[in-house]
Amino acid sequence: MDRSSEIREFLRTRRARITPGQAGLTPHGGARRVPGLRREEVAQLAGVSVDYYVRLERGRTRGVSETVLDAVARALRLDATERAHLFDLTRPATGAVHPRRKRSLAPQRVHPVLYRTLDALDVPALVMGRRTDVLAGNRLAHALYTDFQERPHRERNFARYVFLDDDARTLYGDAWDRAAAECVATLHRYAGRHPDDPRLTELIGELSVLSDTFRRLWAHHDVLVQTTGNKRFHHPLVGDLTLDYVSLAVEGDPDQSLIVLTPEPASPTAEALSVLAGWTGIPASRPQAPEETRDPAG
Known part of the structure; x- marks a missing residue:
């Protein structure tokens, strides 16, 4: 599967379900083109630059730290399962987590x-x-x-x-x-x-x-x-x-x-x-x- 696409769509759907009011933000004037939070609002809540968050949502996760991922998870109000999923999606390129080696999965056996x-x-x-x-x-x-x-x-x-x-x-x-x-x-x-x-x-x-x-x-x-x-x-x-x-x-x-x-x-x-x-x-x-x-x- 396309991991970059998975990261992009997961983060997009998570921010789409949170309104600025739910996140404690004051909405700016004008019509909103996206449901839920904008990317810059997620960046603001996570304490990272807009460019940094945009790169993350595009699947460019090389060098991203656990601290940043935790901040994004909090900003998007991810539950424990969703947080773990975010870490799984970013793991191959995450400097804080050992890259997963690509290999065939061993057959599962029932004891x-x-x-x-x-x-x-x-x-x-x-x-x-x-x-x-x-x-x-x-x-x-x-x-x-x-x-x-x-x-x-x-x-x-x-x-x-x-x-x-x-x-x-x-x-x-x-x-x-x-x-x-x-x-x-x-x-x-x-x-x-x-x-x-x-x-x-x-x-x-x-x-x-x-x-x-x-x-x-x-x-x-x-x-x-x-x-x-x-x-x-x-x-x-x-x-x-x-x-x-x-x-x-x-x-x-x-x-x-x-x-x-x-x-x-x-x-x-x-x-x-x-x-x-x-x-x-x-x-x-x-x-x-x-x-x-x-x-x-x-």
Whole structure:
């Protein structure tokens, strides 16, 4: 991906959402040609020259310091995830941070303990990797979403499922827009960390061509780390479900997480999950990961 373009659009969209009044500035007279803050106003808030900020927004980040990036992050009111994304976008040319060497990403492997953990859980659980690849899942996760392990390796990807599978729209119902936005924001965060990943670039290009919604959301340049929250579904077999989720980092791989979805105890959703488990007939055996994700120790 074009890193300069990513930096430019990320900073432009961040300043577009803040008005001078919100930033504590007195707007100058005359019509404003841009939504939100002007570049000179961001420079003023960050305590840098206008020329310096303009160069930064154009992707010319060589020699920029962490202090300046922090000042820009404060001026644009970036949250912790957005701040980290800004640092990721500027990392290759940042003097304060070691440049990232361009190299192929090692295949992600699921540890045997995680497979046993998935089997032991009586609630839906997935192991998610970079690019939102679904590396493994237990029987209830496959029953809830789709049987990812039966799909071709290339299609075992959650973003492809959300945007290209009509069953996903049925499952999410009126919550699909939120799920789609969260999925794109998660992919944007990965793109900042791995801009030279050819498979990620291919995925983004494919979804941009095949989905108008994806293309529109991608232009927003939002970023997100999903840790806890809730999701609503309308499952074709058991009806409405409300599940809380937690995303747990996997030690040794910062791009891999265990996502567990749980119902409120003794709730209609808990009963529906029990019914779903009984109806699916999916054996509670170890999920089979793609060859590239299978741990040789397993």
